[in-house]
Every structure is written in C-alpha cells, then in structure tokens.
Amino acid sequence: MLFNLQILFDLAPITNVQLILDGIFIGAVISLSAYGLALVWGVMNVKNLAQGDFVILGGYMAFALFNAGVHPVLALPIVMVLMAMFGWMVYILIIRRVIQQDMFTSLLATFGLSLLLQQVLNLIFGPEVQTIDSKLPNYQLFDNAITLPMVKILSLVMVAVLAVAVVIFMKKSRMGQAIRATAQDERAARVLGINTDNVYAFTFSLNAAICGAAGVMVSIIWVLQPFYGITYSLRSFAIVTAAGLGNLPGVITTGFGLGLLEQYTGFVLGAEYQVASAVVMLLLVLIYRQIQLSRKRQVVQ
Amino acid sequence: MVENIIEVNHVSKSFGGVHANIDISMAVKKGSITGIIGPNGCGKSTLFNSIVGYHPIDTGSITFEGREISKLLVGPIARLGLLRTFQQTRIYSKMNCVDNMQISVSHRSDARHGFFASRKGEILDRANHLLEFVGLYSKRNLISGDLSFGQQKLLEFAMALMNEPKVLLLDEPTAGINPTLINGLIDRLQRANQELGITLCVIEHNMRVIMNLAEHIYCLSNGRMLADGKPQDLQNDQRVIDAYLGGH
Amino acid sequence: MTGRSYLLYAVILVLGVFGPIMFPNYTQQMALLWVMVLMASTWDLLGGQMGYNSLGNITFFGCGMYISAVVQISMFYNVADYTSAFGAIKPEFTDEQYFTGLFLGILAAGIGSVFISYLFGLIVFGLRGPYFAIGTLGIAIAAGQLTGTIDYIGGGSGISMPFFPGDIEVRAGFFYLLCFILAALTHIVLRWIYSTQFGLAINAIRDDEDKAEAMGIPTLKYKQIGWAITAFFMGCIGAVFGNMVGFIEPVEVAFPVPTFGIFMVAMALLGGKGTLWGPVLGAVLFHIIKEATWTYLLGWQWVALGLILIINIVYFQEGIMGWLQRKYPEFFGITVDVSTREDGKEAKADG
Numbered sequence: 052m053l054f055n056l057q058i059l060f061d062l063a064p065i066t067n068v069q070l071i072l073d074g075i076f077i078g079a080v081i082s083l084s085a086y087g088l089a090l091v092w093g094v095m096n097v098k099n100l101a102q103g104d105f106v107i108l109g110g111y112m113a114f115a116l117f118n119a120g121v122h123p124v125l126a127l128p129i130v131m132v133l134m135a136m137f138g139w140m141v142y143i144l145i146i147r148r149v150i151q152q153d154m155f156t157s158l159l160a161t162f163g164l165s166l167l168l169q170q171v172l173n174l175i176f177g178p179e180v181q182t183i184d185s186k187l188p189n190y191q192l193f194d195n196a197i198t199l200p201m202v203k204i205l206s207l208v209m210v211a212v213l214a215v216a217v218v219i220f221m222k223k224s225r226m227g228q229a230i231r232a233t234a235q236d237e238r239a240a241r242v243l244g245i246n247t248d249n250v251y252a253f254t255f256s257l258n259a260a261i262c263g264a265a266g267v268m269v270s271i272i273w274v275l276q277p278f279y280g281i282t283y284s285l286r287s288f289a290i291v292t293a294a295g296l297g298n299l300p301g302v303i304t305t306g307f308g309l310g311l312l313e314q315y316t317g318f319v320l321g322a323e324y325q326v327a328s329a330v331v332m333l334l335l336v337l338i339y340r341q342i343q344l345s346r347k348r349q350v351v352q
Numbered sequence: 353m354v355e356n357i358i359e360v361n362h363v364s365k366s367f368g369g370v371h372a373n374i375d376i377s378m379a380v381k382k383g384s385i386t387g388i389i390g391p392n393g394c395g396k397s398t399l400f401n402s403i404v405g406y407h408p409i410d411t412g413s414i415t416f417e418g419r420e421i422s423k424l425l426v427g428p429i430a431r432l433g434l435l436r437t438f439q440q441t442r443i444y445s446k447m448n449c450v451d452n453m454q455i456s457v458s459h460r461s462d463a464r465h466g467f468f469a470s471r472k473g474e475i476l477d478r479a480n481h482l483l484e485f486v487g488l489y490s491k492r493n494l495i496s497g498d499l500s501f502g503q504q505k506l507l508e509f510a511m512a513l514m515n516e517p518k519v520l521l522l523d524e525p526t527a528g529i530n531p532t533l534i535n536g537l538i539d540r541l542q543r544a545n546q547e548l549g550i551t552l553c554v555i556e557h558n559m560r561v562i563m564n565l566a567e568h569i570y571c572l573s574n575g576r577m578l579a580d581g582k583p584q585d586l587q588n589d590q591r592v593i594d595a596y597l598g599g600h
Numbered sequence: 601m602t603g604r605s606y607l608l609y610a611v612i613l614v615l616g617v618f619g620p621i622m623f624p625n626y627t628q629q630m631a632l633l634w635v636m637v638l639m640a641s642t643w644d645l646l647g648g649q650m651g652y653n654s655l656g657n658i659t660f661f662g663c664g665m666y667i668s669a670v671v672q673i674s675m676f677y678n679v680a681d682y683t684s685a686f687g688a689i690k691p692e693f694t695d696e697q698y699f700t701g702l703f704l705g706i707l708a709a710g711i712g713s714v715f716i717s718y719l720f721g722l723i724v725f726g727l728r729g730p731y732f733a734i735g736t737l738g739i740a741i742a743a744g745q746l747t748g749t750i751d752y753i754g755g756g757s758g759i760s761m762p763f764f765p766g767d768i769e770v771r772a773g774f775f776y777l778l779c780f781i782l783a784a785l786t787h788i789v790l791r792w793i794y795s796t797q798f799g800l801a802i803n804a805i806r807d808d809e810d811k812a813e814a815m816g817i818p819t820l821k822y823k824q825i826g827w828a829i830t831a832f833f834m835g836c837i838g839a840v841f842g843n844m845v846g847f848i849e850p851v852e853v854a855f856p857v858p859t860f861g862i863f864m865v866a867m868a869l870l871g872g873k874g875t876l877w878g879p880v881l882g883a884v885l886f887h888i889i890k891e892a893t894w895t896y897l898l899g900w901q902w903v904a905l906g907l908i909l910i911i912n913i914v915y916f917q918e919g920i921m922g923w924l925q926r927k928y929p930e931f932f933g934i935t936v937d938v939s940t941r942e943d944g945k946e947a948k949a950d951g
Contacts, residue, residue: 152917159653
C-alpha cells in the first residue's frame with residue numbers, strides 16, 4: 052500500500068491523471084444511475100434496490116445485441132426502449148401495489164426483484180464476467196504513461212448527451228412538468244388533473260431506460276456479471292444519500308467524486324476494497340447526517 | 353416558598369420568517385396548575401414543543417428543577433419527569449389499552465422496574481387501577497386504535513399518569529371531547545394534581561375550563577407574552593379581551 | 601402456557617430429537633432447517649417486533665463463523681501459518697482438544713458478535729426505515745468483501761475447519777443436535793422476553809417511536825439489547841454452521857447476503873412477522889419449498905424463491921400468522937368486539 056502511495060506522489064505522479072480520468076469515466080455512468088434512483092425516490096418515494104440490477108440487465112441486453120451483430124452505439128436506443136417497457140411492466144405488476152404501503156415494503160419488493168434479476172441473468176448468461184470489445188483504438192498519451200481508450204471517451208459523450216436530453220425533457224415537456232409537479236405535491240397534482248398513476252409509470256420506465264443506458268456504458272467500458280448489480284445499487288444509494296434528492300448538480304459531482312474515490316482506493320489499497328469504499332462513504336454520510344440532525348433535535352428518516 | 357419547577361427565560365423561536373415565539377418568559381410553580389391561553393396561532397404549541405425538546409430554541413433558556421434543558425433531546429427530558437400529551441392524541445394504536453398502560457411505566461434511573469420486568473405483577477395492577485381512574489377499565493383489552501377519540505384522549509392521559517411524571521404539559525386536553533364528559537376530565541385533572549402531586553401546565557381554548565382549573569394563567573398573543581395573572585384578573589384584562597376579539 | 605402449547609412443544613421436541621433417527625438421509629437438511637428457524641426468529645426480533653428491518657444480520661453469522669475458526673485453530677496452532685498453508689497443514693486434534701475448541705469457539709463467536717453488534721449499532725441506530733436497511737445491507741456486503749482481503753484468516757481462499765473425530769453419521773447427528781439445541785434455546789429466550797416489559801417496549805417502538813421517546817423509553821438501549829441478542833445467537837449458529845460445512849469462505853459461506861441474508865427476511869414475512877411462531881412457520885415452509893424446487897426445478901430454484909418473495913411482499917404482506925390472527929382472533933386470545941364484552945379474555949396474543 053505504501054508503495055502504491057509512493058507511486059502516486061513521488062515516482063510517477065502522472066498516474067494521478069490516469070486515475071482521475073478513469074474516475075470521471077466511471078463516475079459519469081454511476082451518476083446516471085444515481086440520478087434515476089433520485090428521480091424515482093423523489094417522485095414516488097420508492098427506494099429501488101434493484102437499480103444496479105437494471106443497469107446490469109441493460110448491459111446484458113447490449114451484450115446480447117452485440118453478439119447478434121449490433122454496434123453498441125446503435126444498441127443504446129434499442130436497449131433504452133426495451134428497458135422502458137420492462138420498467139413499465141415492473142411498475143404495473145409490483146411497484147404500483149407497494150407505493151401506498153410502508154417504506155420497507157417497497158425496499159424489500161425491489162430487493163426481491165433484484166434477486167430475481169440476478170438469478171435469471173445468471174441462468175441465461177452464466178456467472179463468468181463478460182464485456183463488449185468495441186475494438187476502438189486506445190490513445191496513448193505522455194509517453195505511454197496514460198491510456199485513453201476511445202471507447203471511454205465515447206461513453207462519456209453519450210452520457211453527457213443523454214443527461215442533457217433528460218434535463219431538457221424534464222424542464223420543457225408536459226410530462227416532465229407533470230413529473231416535477233407530482234414530485235412536489237402529489238395531491239395538488241391530482242387536483243390539477245394530472246394522472247399521477249401515469250406519471251409514476253412513466254417515471255419508473257424512464258428510470259429503467261436510464262439504467263439501461265448506464266448498463267450499455269458499463270458493458271463497453273467495464274465488465275458485466277450477474278451479481279454485480281448490488282454494488283451499483285449501493286453506489287447509487289451512497290450518491291443520492293450524500294447529494295440529496297432534488298439536487299442534480301450535486302448528484303453529478305458526488306457521482307464523479309465516488310468514481311474518483313473508488314479508483315484511488317482500488318489503486319492504493321487493492322481492487323477488493325473498491326466496493327467497501329462505497330459502503331464506507333455511505334456510512335460516513337449517514338453518520339454525518341445523524342450528527343447534523345441531532346443538533347436540531349431530530350433523526351434521519 | 354414554593355419554587356418554580358419550570359422557568360422559561362426570554363425564549364425566542366422562529367421558523368424561517370415566522371416568529372413563533374418572541375422573548376417569552378414564564379414560570380410554572382411546583383405543584384400548581386398553570387394555564388396558557390391565547391388566540392389561534394399565537395405560539396402556544398411552539399412554546400410547549402420548545403420546552404419538551406421537539407426543536408431547538410433560538411435564544412433564551414429553559415430550566416427544569418433548576419437545570420438547563422434547552423439543549424436536551426425529547427427522551428432525556430421525559431426521563432427527567434417532564435411529559436406532554438399531544439393535541440392529536442398519540443397512543444400505541446396497535447396495542448390494547450392495558451399494554452399501552454404497562455409500557456408507559458417510568459424509565460427514569462430510579463425506576464423500580466428493569467428491562468425484563470414481568471407483565472403480570474405490580475405493573476399490571478397499577479395499569480388496571482389507572483384505567484379504572486379514567487373510566488376505561490371495561491375497555492382495557494380492546495385495541496386502542498379502535499377506541500373513540502375521546503376515549504383515546506383519556507387513555508393518553510392515563511398513560512401519562514402511569515409514568516409518574518413530575519410535570520405534565522397538556523396540549524388542549526378538552527378539544528374534541530363531548531361536552532358532557534368535560535367535567536369528568538377536569539375532575540380527574542384536579543385529582544391528579546392534588547392526590548398525585550403532579551404539576552400541570554395546560555394549553556386550553558375552553559375558557560370555562562381553564563378559568564376554573566388553573567391557579568395562574570399566561571396569555572400569549574402574536575408570539576409574545578401579553579399578560580399573566582390569576583383567572584379573575586385576566587378575565588377582566590382589556591388586553592386579553594382585545595387579543596381574542598380584536599384579531600390582529 | 602395453554603394445553604395447546606404444551607402439545608405443540610411436545611410434538612416439536614419429539615420430532616426435533618428423533619428426527620435424524622427417523623429420517624437419517626435428511627439429517628443435514630433438517631439441521632439446515634433449524635438454522636433457518638433461528639435466523640428467521642432472530643431477524644423478527646428487530647424486524648417484525650421492533651420495526652427495524654435489518655438487511656445485514658448475516659454479518660453476525662459470518663463474524664461468528666470466523667471468530668470460532670480462529671479460536672479453534674489458535675488454541676493449538678498458529679493461525680497465520682495454518683491459513684497460508686492452504687490446507688497443507690492437517691491439524692491433529694485429540695478428541696478433547698477438538699471439543700473444547702469447538703465449544704469455546706461457539707461461545708467466543710456469540711460474545712464476539714454481541715460486541716460487534718454494539719459497534720455497528722453506534723453507526724446505524726440513529727437511522728430509521730430505509731436508511732437503516734440500506735446501512736445494514738452495506739455493512740454485510742462490505743464485511744464479505746473486506747474479510748476476503750485479510751490473509752490472516754485465509755483471505756479469499758477461506759479456511760479449512762478442523763476435522764470432526766468420528767464417522768460421518770455421528771458427525772451429522774452431532775451437528776444436527778447442536779443446531780436444534782441452539783434453535784430451541786433461541787425460541788425459549790425470545791418467548792420469554794416477548795412476555796416481559798421488553799416485548800411491550802419494542803412493540804411500542806415499532807408502533808410509534810417518537811411517542812415512545814416522548815414517554816421516556818430509552819429506545820436506543822432497547823435497540824442495542826435486541827440486536828445483541830440477535831447477534832449472540834446468529835454468531836453461535838454461524839460457528840456451528842462453519843464447522844458443519846467444514847470449509848469457510850467469505851462471500852459464499854460466511855456472508856451470503858443474496859441468499860441466507862435475504863432468506864431470513866423472506867421466511868419471517870411468509871410466516872407472519874411480529875409473531876412468535878410466524879418466523880418458525882415461515883422457515884419450515886420456505887425450507888420445504890426450497891428443497892422441493894431444488895429437486896424438481898433445478899436451475900430455476902433461485903428464480904422460484906425470488907418470485908415467492910416478491911409475491912409475498914406485494915400481495916400477502918401480513919404473512920400466514922398475520923392472516924390467521926385476523927381471521928380467528930379469539931383463537932389467539934385477541935379481543936376485538938367492542939359491544940358484547942364487559943371483561944375481555946387473556947389480553948395478549950400467544951401466537
């Protein structure tokens with residue numbers, strides 16, 4: 052570990068740049084997933100523990116399409132549509148019924164869904180780690196000290212485009228406005244004639260689509276495995292808890308921050324500590340919140 | 353010389369731009385029944401909430417038996433012997449009345465019962481006795497959530513007595529109660545005060561009730577302390593009359 | 601206790617003690633059943649009775665497992681040497697050494713887990729609802745990951761447990777008995793505490809925690825004690841399980857979050873959370889379903905279990921005991937009717 056620290060500060064500080072870049076690339080993807088989680092949480096008060104599995108599912112869809120000859124960039128919209136349909140189905144069958152019930156129910160229902168997805172994916176694709184080799188060139192910078200895969204840049208661009216599209220949609224379109232209205236005050240929205248059930252269905256489907264997109268990125272810049280979903284879920288929760296629900300810039304910054312944190316932890320301590328670092332961040336945020344609230348004589352709800 | 357069991361000194365509390373309490377000072381004498389009145393929105397409940405620890409206060413100090421409690425949380429304050437009842441009446445709605453009573457037993461450090469005390473012995477006896485006192489004995493095995501609002505209020509009151517508090521803050525105890533039952537409630541409040549020695553501080557809207565019940569009354573208006581004194585004095589105080597009728 | 605209860609307990613005792621004799625081929629499955637009963641029952645203490653749904657109780661299972669392993673091995677060997685040899689060192693324990701090691705290990709596992717529950721409690725007990733669930737889930741996942749990085753206890757490669765001195769049947773019967781005894785002990789302890797003020801207190805916390813705090817109930821202490829009891833038994837059963845399986849490993853055996861970790865919740869929900877017998881019933885049913893799907897739906901058993909969990913949560917929240925208590929309240933001693941009764945029956949439900 053000390054040796055690794057030495058590399059960072061002393062021997063090859065250029066490594067920092069590599070880590071930062073990698074952190075940004077992966078941070079962008081998990082920010083996307085976190086945004087979707089915040090969306091569903093803020094609008095419907097549903098904490099989707101299957102979020103990470105939606106991501107992996109989207110990734111596997113891209114994988115399957117790739118094996119059928121479809122280029123990932125083309126697969127992106129296809130996966131998003133498929134995932135939206137999947138999300139809608141999940142909403143009708145499961146989510147709609149647990150919305151009115153207590154908070155743990157929605158959490159547990161989505162956890163059950165998470166397990167189901169993991170196992171089904173495991174059955175279909177097997178437990179080996181998969182990835183899509185996009186065969187795009189790698190740029191080598193600074194005398195081969197930094198590797199900048201073209202595919203990661205591509206992914207970052209796609210995420211940015213998608214994020215901008217979603218933001219514009221939420222601001223300008225009627226449905227986007229309806230979603231924001233429902234998130235603020237559900238009863239008022241209904242009084243004003245908004246069909247909240249439709250809003251919920253749409254929001255959940257949108258979230259599934261966003262996860263699908265994130266999954267496509269994961270499949271081309273990282274790896275897929277049926278049981279990795281829960282780590283993405285944890286990451287998303289960590290980000291949302293730290294940044295707060297209504298705070299899009301906060302989610303993005305925190306997402307990048309977590310990406311960086313994981314890269315550095317992985318480098319300095321070892322890859323096995325990456326997931327643990329997300330958990331630690333989550334717990335630290337929760338502890339910090341508790342201390343903050345106890346000064347106001349309250350608790351974290 | 354009877355000392356003050358609660359002292360509120362220059363307490364202010366704002367919520368954003370709303371100044372709910374402005375420089376409030378009052379005192380509750382030990383063993384007495386003190387009343388707090390005032391038109392709607394004058395800051396009575398906010399004051400209560402500040403005293404029992406629901407939110408921090410902006411300035412000032414609140415002492416209970418001489419010790420500062422304005423920074424303590426709800427639990428520790430309750431364990432010092434300062435309890436409150438809720439305007440909307442809060443009970444454990446999924447448990448039956450006896451259980452509601454039994455769990456309301458005191459958890460102060462000098463409590464007689466440990467964590468794993470039996471539910472069949474002395475605690476049960478006291479619970480039944482107090483249920484009898486408020487007239488709910490026949491309903492004792494029913495799920496408390498099924499009781500009428502008035503009955504729930506009585507249960508909440510009995511639960512508070514079970515806790516053997518030193519001071520009980522009651523937030524509009526007669527609100528929502530059938531007028532024919534109000535006298536019974538007042539009677540029980542007085543008995544709790546005289547026989548059990550519990551100091552009472554009562555927020556009330558019902559003038560007849562509070563004028564007959566309290567020894568000393570504070571009147572709030574628009575977040576400030578308007579007047580205080582004996583019931584007869586306040587009844588004739590022009591400022592108090594204006595506050596209720598003037599509506600500014 | 602009513603006559604009904606005595607009969608029920610007698611039947612269970614007979615089945616429990618003579619089970620492996622009557623069905624020797626199913627000894628391991630039945631041992632596993634008792635493990636599940638214990639897990640579901642202890643989960644329900646915090647989850648069903650107190651309303652604090654932990655998704656991370658499996659942490660104590662794994663911690664107990666490893667604590668016991670370290671205690672058992674370190675009594676007679678150097679642990680670091682042993683684990684780094686990856687099974688090349690075959691420990692030679694005398695019978696006496698094995699059993700003392702085992703029992704000390706189980707005890708240490710229980711006590712150590714209590715201590716760990718206290719530490720984690722400091723972090724998570726300020727949280728409510730979903731944050732508590734996610735926080736505990738995170739802890740369980742991190743525990744599995746981090747244990748895999750510690751070479752002293754074998755890292756990702758795991759630890760081979762000491763061999764049981766005796767042939768296979770005796771071994772199976774011995775561990776079965778341990779599981780049964782622990783499960784029975786857990787049930788007895790839980791039954792007792794639910795009958796005391798403690799049981800009322802945790803129900804009050806579930807019903808309205810703010811009201812409980814406002815009445816002076818020291819909710820944090822109750823949470824700590826509840827989790828400590830849970831941790832103790834989970835730690836003990838973890839130690840037994842590790843020895844029973846013979847080889848322990850961080851993510852698959854010790855901290856299996858997506859399987860055992862969630863099973864305990866599913867079982868309590870299926871049987872009816874917040875009741876004494878609900879988790880037991882749920883464990884039995886779940887276990888039977890699990891074994892059946894393994895045999896007949898191989899490959900899809902996990903899918904089936906996941907579906908059951910979802911259907912249970914979405915469509916059948918109250919569980920079997922909850923449903924029964926609603927349909928036949930008098931059978932369980934709950935008084936419902938307002939007008940006809942002057943003097944109610946026994947106030948608290950027995951089930």
